[in-house]
Amino acid sequence: xxxxxxxxxxxxxxxxxxxxxxxxxxxxxxxxxxxxxxxxxxxxxxxxxxxxxxxxxxxxxxxxxxxxxxxxxxxxxxxxxxxxxxxxxxxxxxxxxxxxxxxxxxxxxxxxxxxxxxxxxx
Numbered sequence: 529x530x531x532x533x534x535x536x537x538x539x540x541x542x543x544x545x546x547x548x549x550x551x552x553x554x555x556x557x558x559x560x561x562x563x564x565x566x567x568x569x570x571x572x573x574x575x576x577x578x579x580x581x582x583x584x585x586x587x588x589x590x591x592x593x594x595x596x597x598x599x600x601x602x603x604x605x606x607x608x609x610x611x612x613x614x615x616x617x618x619x620x621x622x623x624x625x626x627x628x629x630x631x632x633x634x635x636x637x638x639x640x641x642x643x644x645x646x647x648x649x650x
Contacts, residue, residue, distance in 0.1 A: 534567070536569075537571055568581075569582070586621045591623065592624070596632075597629070599632060
């Protein structure tokens with residue numbers, strides 16, 4: 529089974545987390561043929577917690593888990609926390625492949641989306 533986790537920071541504000549849940553649903557609709565499961569997960573303040581979702585997917589039979597990190601910059605979550613979590617998962621579940629994509633902020637074309645949004649109302 530192939531699984532995708534959309535990893536986000538999490539917020540004390542439920543509306544902020546709802547945006548991630550809605551984004552995940554839209555991604556699920558577009559990538560449903562590529563992945564058996566596509567789930568949101570959060571690093572802080574919100575549930576499901578990233579480490580719990582990772583374990584849930586592996587125990588459900590995922591042999592490949594892809595992480596897309598919905599972060600703009602490479603702060604400590606991107607540079608340390610998430611890689612550490614994935615390295616621990618690799619040791620705990622050696623028969624599962626874990627793939628970490630580039631985080632949102634360094635994906636080519638992002639500036640085009642931003643400029644299009646800025647200039648849309650001009």
